[in-house]
Amino acid sequence: MRAGVITFPGSNCDRDAAVALAACGAAVTSIWHAETELPRLDLIVLPGGFTYGDYLRCGAIAARAPVMAEVARRAEAGVAVLGICNGFQILAEIGLLPGAMISNAGLKFVCRPVDLEVATDASPFTAGYARGQAIRLPIAHHDGNYVCSEAECRRLEDEDRVAFRYMDNPNGSTARIAGVLGAGRNVLGMMPHPERAADPRLGGTDGRILFQTLLETLG
Amino acid sequence: MKARVHVRLKDGVLDPQGAAIGRALAQLGFAGVGEVRQGKLIELELAETDRARAARQLEAMCERLLANPVIETYAVSLED
Amino acid sequence: MKARVHVRLKDGVLDPQGAAIGRALAQLGFAGVGEVRQGKLIELELAETDRARAARQLEAMCERLLANPVIETYAVSLED
Amino acid sequence: MAIAADEITPELIAEHGLADAEYERIVAILGRAPNLLELGIFSVMWSEHCSYKSSRHWLRRLPTEGPQVICGPGENAGVVDLGDGMAAVFKIESHNHPSFIEPHQGAATGVGGILRDVFTMGARPVALLDSLRFGAPGHPKTRYLVDGVVAGIGGYGNCVGVPTVGGETTFHGVYNGNVLVNAMCVGLVAREQIFYARASGPGNPVVYVGAKTGRDGIHGATMASAEFSEAAEARRPTVQAGDPFTEKLLLEACLELMRTDAIVAIQDMGAAGLTSSSFEMAARGGVGIEMDLDRVPTRETGMTPYELMLSESQERMLLVLRQGAEGRARAVFAKWDLECVAVGRVTDSGAVVLRWHGEEVARVPVAPIGREAPLYERPHERRPAAVPIAALDVAAPLAPGEALRRLLGSPDLASRRWIFEQYDHMVMGDTVQRPGGDAAVVRIHGSNRGLALTTDCTPRYCAADPVRGGMQAVAEAWRNLCAVGARPLAVTDCLNFGSPENPQVMGEFVGCIEGMAEACRALDFPVVSGNVSFYNETDGQAIWPTPTVGGLGLLADLDHMATLAWRHGGLALVLVGETFGWLGCSLYLREVCGREEGAPPPVDLATERRHGELVRSLCEAGLLEACHDLSDGGLYVALAEMALASGIGADLRLPEACDSPTAWLFGEDQGRYLLAVAPARLAAVEAAASRAGVLARRVGTTGGAALTLDGGDAISLRELAAIHEGWLPALMGTP
Numbered sequence A: 001m002r003a004g005v006i007t008f009p010g011s012n013c014d015r016d017a018a019v020a021l022a023a024c025g026a027a028v029t030s031i032w033h034a035e036t037e038l039p040r041l042d043l044i045v046l047p048g049g050f051t052y053g054d055y056l057r058c059g060a061i062a063a064r065a066p067v068m069a070e071v072a073r074r075a076e077a078g079v080a081v082l083g084i085c086n087g088f089q090i091l092a093e094i095g096l097l098p099g100a101m102i103s104n105a106g107l108k109f110v111c112r113p114v115d116l117e118v119a120t121d122a123s124p125f126t127a128g129y130a131r132g133q134a135i136r137l138p139i140a141h142h143d144g145n146y147v148c149s150e151a152e153c154r155r156l157e158d159e160d161r162v163a164f165r166y167m168d169n170p171n172g173s174t175a176r177i178a179g180v181l182g183a184g185r186n187v188l189g190m191m192p193h194p195e196r197a198a199d200p201r202l203g204g205t206d207g208r209i210l211f212q213t214l215l216e217t218l219g
Numbered sequence B, C: 001m002k003a004r005v006h007v008r009l010k011d012g013v014l015d016p017q018g019a020a021i022g023r024a025l026a027q028l029g030f031a032g033v034g035e036v037r038q039g040k041l042i043e044l045e046l047a048e049t050d051r052a053r054a055a056r057q058l059e060a061m062c063e064r065l066l067a068n069p070v071i072e073t074y075a076v077s078l079e080d
Numbered sequence D: 001m002a003i004a005a006d007e008i009t010p011e012l013i014a015e016h017g018l019a020d021a022e023y024e025r026i027v028a029i030l031g032r033a034p035n036l037l038e039l040g041i042f043s044v045m046w047s048e049h050c051s052y053k054s055s056r057h058w059l060r061r062l063p064t065e066g067p068q069v070i071c072g073p074g075e076n077a078g079v080v081d082l083g084d085g086m087a088a089v090f091k092i093e094s095h096n097h098p099s100f101i102e103p104h105q106g107a108a109t110g111v112g113g114i115l116r117d118v119f120t121m122g123a124r125p126v127a128l129l130d131s132l133r134f135g136a137p138g139h140p141k142t143r144y145l146v147d148g149v150v151a152g153i154g155g156y157g158n159c160v161g162v163p164t165v166g167g168e169t170t171f172h173g174v175y176n177g178n179v180l181v182n183a184m185c186v187g188l189v190a191r192e193q194i195f196y197a198r199a200s201g202p203g204n205p206v207v208y209v210g211a212k213t214g215r216d217g218i219h220g221a222t223m224a225s226a227e228f229s230e231a232a233e234a235r236r237p238t239v240q241a242g243d244p245f246t247e248k249l250l251l252e253a254c255l256e257l258m259r260t261d262a263i264v265a266i267q268d269m270g271a272a273g274l275t276s277s278s279f280e281m282a283a284r285g286g287v288g289i290e291m292d293l294d295r296v297p298t299r300e301t302g303m304t305p306y307e308l309m310l311s312e313s314q315e316r317m318l319l320v321l322r323q324g325a326e327g328r329a330r331a332v333f334a335k336w337d338l339e340c341v342a343v344g345r346v347t348d349s350g351a352v353v354l355r356w357h358g359e360e361v362a363r364v365p366v367a368p369i370g371r372e373a374p375l376y377e378r379p380h381e382r383r384p385a386a387v388p389i390a391a392l393d394v395a396a397p398l399a400p401g402e403a404l405r406r407l408l409g410s411p412d413l414a415s416r417r418w419i420f421e422q423y424d425h426m427v428m429g430d431t432v433q434r435p436g437g438d439a440a441v442v443r444i445h446g447s448n449r450g451l452a453l454t455t456d457c458t459p460r461y462c463a464a465d466p467v468r469g470g471m472q473a474v475a476e477a478w479r480n481l482c483a484v485g486a487r488p489l490a491v492t493d494c495l496n497f498g499s500p501e502n503p504q505v506m507g508e509f510v511g512c513i514e515g516m517a518e519a520c521r522a523l524d525f526p527v528v529s530g531n532v533s534f535y536n537e538t539d540g541q542a543i544w545p546t547p548t549v550g551g552l553g554l555l556a557d558l559d560h561m562a563t564l565a566w567r568h569g570g571l572a573l574v575l576v577g578e579t580f581g582w583l584g585c586s587l588y589l590r591e592v593c594g595r596e597e598g599a600p601p602p603v604d605l606a607t608e609r610r611h612g613e614l615v616r617s618l619c620e621a622g623l624l625e626a627c628h629d630l631s632d633g634g635l636y637v638a639l640a641e642m643a644l645a646s647g648i649g650a651d652l653r654l655p656e657a658c659d660s661p662t663a664w665l666f667g668e669d670q671g672r673y674l675l676a677v678a679p680a681r682l683a684a685v686e687a688a689a690s691r692a693g694v695l696a697r698r699v700g701t702t703g704g705a706a707l708t709l710d711g712g713d714a715i716s717l718r719e720l721a722a723i724h725e726g727w728l729p730a731l732m733g734t735p
């Protein structure tokens, strides 16, 4: 699998994502946000961080970066796109995923491992988990409170596009949503950090399954 | 020309910041405070001198960057 | 009564948000945008019906909670 | 010469915090009266903060050398050798006054400053720690200060993407008017790629990079060197605001340019930014620097040379480049959207010469500003030694279980989760031991080795007995590193005190340094960097002497790292070290008996060393299931902390003839550790201890869901956890 990890000004989990992918055997390329063309890729990762300081709105300025037009085209064409934390916020800002993120209900940054339920196994990201499986991944964000309209929320449920749900809602998200899939199921945005649970030394390997699954499903 | 853009969360979108301010005010003993909402007020210096063109420019800025239509509305104003 | 409090950074205090917005607008091709500053606009529902008393109450809220006098200034207004 | 003559009045001199004798020395150095700009330059360079005029004499007593030391005090940060071609760069710094005035920005810019001190030496920052001292929990400002400081530290470190992995937090009324915010940063660099701040090569360009200059914190350096008064608080000087996003860009841009051979010298602009960076780089290299101040990028209009030289705007660096390398530097900084402007060049004049639109506006010789900087040996008074308290003279108003509940929910022992969960402590993917343990452990990226990091000081000990307190601070840091299985390498220290002009405060300072120096020497634990913060007093009320010690150690093999948590029942609990039941100055005495008195526990450095080395060797031999050092609250509190981390309880056995169970359970005797050992390994542990001549005796067994004492007096872990976790969220009003 060829994976590209995009670095925006202020990305800070780009290396972590690349390390986790490489450990699973992916060939990882680092991509600068100013690029307008991309090499052939099976997976595009928008990593966590504070792009543009998260000023204005989280992910808002990065969503308008030159590289994003091409990311959107690839997503349309079916390439897998994974947005983690700030990457999820960017995908929502650019409209590749529904909804938006506002400040955590507790108004504080929260960094801790949380318990999640894998809400669907029907995607190239989650096929390696069992539907309903309980997993534990760290979160680390200030604005992870997922907001979407009731109608949108119903649609996500109907189309089985909620990927992960918090067991114990740490940020006030609508319907405890921690991760959602795009309509084509090839785009996933999630607030928890799978790359921080991919090395047994760091506590837990529940996130590693996601990367291994991508390798298996995308070759 | 000086311009202002007021971006606020749509009615119906929960506003944790506003709610926290409301609670804190009550705790400080301010009575009779109803709903509190916190929005952004962005002030810009524009080179444009034509009001109509400036207004159109601002509108475009909001559509393209300053507001997120999923959760926010905006209002623009120009100083005289 | 509806009230608004506009809290902004004092002149001279670094406003990284405003600066980032300014740069992003320029990158999106908006020309002629000078300084950009981002402030907060807090909207409140007050039970108080007397304008003078409401104004005093707002003033007190700003002093005690809504604005940080070290780096911010504020302006209050009441809707008619 | 075209330098304009300003009228320098006595008021102006006083406003700049300069003594009359200091002013005369300036006139002698220049051979004329200074103008206002030059006066400003001298005032910051000779401020306590930059010149260490009251502390220099005493700091010389600290041992700073050892085979592991690559660079000791004198550079932007200290450097120690880690083997395998790697080095650690680290330093701690205070941001006390700014954090009191504006807690969020004050703490944030403290983090920003210490990050720059580390990456200016070529190291990538890999960890942050913060040592925080707040006023009494019930004081009206405390909540606001805690909230702002924690949000400020988190907001900055999280955004830059450097994990905040540890620190300490305590509360006491002596800090009501002066909180302490000490931030420590640790970075990693290849040994061959360390950068220094030594300007050289006349003709080489001097280049300004980073954020634009505004009027931030003008006179911050002199503010940090003057004691507070209510009036000064009301005057509210311009606080500098931080921009962590720009810092992240600056970090990446600097490290990128450092991979080329473009840079000759580099220094961050900290206190009195452009002044200290230019003078210090010139002084280290024995050269001169000339700058055209009108070329400095500004954020505000109408800024004067005086303001430009004294501004403390954040996220800026001054570089000396090789000739011809400017283009490369400009390209790198343009990529990261940052300013990069040649503002001057290195000269052989030995002076810093400043021009404004072509006209010379200041000329100050570099060497004398350092060589002739004031050096004060201020009078100091030793305090009479505190009187020891006999264990049997301490009442036991509460049963042991009740006392434990009280202690675990007390301000200084309650869980700090509310704080460290606001810090991203996992970013960079190498945090092997998260906050909550004895020391944080950060893996050296791509290896199986790790850095162990801690900050420590027990101010109530220092107040009662500065020498012993200083010793204890170093010993505790050393012990915390040993407790995770690391070999302690070196220290950075942040000496927070009241006014040096008060002989009693100066006596505390001298005493603490003596104690620290002795401990550092005995433990081969040299001081490689640090910072002094004086004038932490308000209206004549000084803080307790607080010499924060930041310790760094190396774990050669992460497979042998120890943690607090055991994973099974049925393990033997082994207490290393002798228990005399020292209750003087203990938390038990304060929290349970309401007494703040007595002498602090003695520190026997030879014993400390023997015990630490034994524990480390037991870790390395893979003989331990868990390990924790004993400090505040003594044995019973340490046991509870381990059980809470494990989620598995334990039974503790009182010794046969125990005169005072209270003293045995809660005494704060130094040099002790509590180990959990599998039954099959117990004999090996005991044999190793007896070979080392160390007392190690079995005191209990792990298991169950409660803590019990001699099989009775059960306290469920669930209840203890609620008490332990509940206090800080309740204080902060966010359950």
Ligand SMILES: Nc1ncnc2c1ncn2[C@@H]1O[C@H](COP(=O)(O)OP(=O)(O)O)[C@@H](O)[C@H]1O
Pocket: D049, D050, D059, D062, D072, D073, D074, D075, D076, D077, D078, D091, D093, D117, D270, D271, D276, D493, D494, D495, D527, D528, D529, D530, D531, D532
């Ligand atoms: N308490 C101390 N112990 C050892 N070294 C110290 C101490 N205080 C200051 N230093 C050293 O003195 C030098 C100047 O410190 P400082 O002015 O704080 O650095 P910077 O200018 O980089 O902020 C540094 O090298 C620092 O490590």
Ligand SMILES: [Mg+2]
Pocket: D076, D116, D117, D268, D270
């Ligand atoms: Mg420095």
